[in-house]
Amino acid sequence: MTTETTNIFGIRAIIEAIESGSTINKVYLQKGLRGNLYYELDKLIKQNKIATSTVPVEKLNRLSKNSNHQGAVAQISPVEFYDLEKLIESTLDKGETPLFLLLDQLSDVRNFGAIIRTAECTGVNGIIIQKNGSAPVNAETIKTSAGAAFKMPICKVDHIKDALFLLQASEIKTVAATEKTEDSIFDIDFKQPIAIVMGSEHRGVNPSILKMVDYKAKLPLLGEIASLNVSVACGAFLYETVRQRLQ
Structure with missing residues (x-):
């Protein structure tokens, strides 16, 4: 395990992370996102009760180090949670x-x-x-x-x-x-x-x-x-x- 929280970015990457069972702390979304892929992500977020926050694009740029985040960045927890x-x-x-x-x-x-x-x-x-x-x-x-x-x-x-x-x-x-x-x-x-x-x-x-x-x-x-x-x-x-x- 690493002591650093991992950020992943891009709507498809976040969808795959959720579907694979990764423990996600929070998803940061750009205001005004639309499209089928976004709606698929939004559905998964709600189903899995993942915390979200709507933020300015500047914050997403910082979190993704100006990579192509497609308006979405997720923080993956560095620890696994217990049942x-x-x-x-x-x-x-x-x-x-x-x-x-x-x-x-x-x-x-x-x-x-x-x-x-x-x-x-x-x-x-x-x-x-x-x-x-x-x-x-x-x-x-x-x-x-x-x-x-x-x-x-x-x-x-x-x-x-x-x-x-x-x-x-x-x-x-x-x-x-x-x-x-x-x-x-x-x-x-x-x-x-x-x-x-x-x-x-x-x-x-x-x-x-x-x-x-x-x-x-x-x-x-x-x-x-x-x-x-x-x-x-x-x-x-x-x-x-x-x-x-x-x-």
């Missing part, structure tokens, strides 16, 4: 006490990379992200993770709710990190099979997700600032888990 159901099964088969981490539309690649690094250091069995609206696993993510992205299983799901249903069906409790609760992180039993949900940088955990989780917990804040950086908060939750499990 969540199989990952849960393999974790349980090993007799381990599951510890999973769900990131509810975290968008900053540096935060993502830092979280991956901490997760690898604390024995997390897998990180779960949503296909759309999540930070990509790109070169900067991998650099910030200090290479942990190659060691940490990462799963992509259509929606975080899908993952919650699957985890709960596997008797893995779910806890959301949120200030919208009276319960402290120290009130939660992290020794049991558990999955921790961290929210996005700006809005936290989605309210619809908060309604689904088994527990909600907050960190005590003794200063005047009302919140922590998400990667720092995630580290606190993970190390409280480690502390309890080492007792």
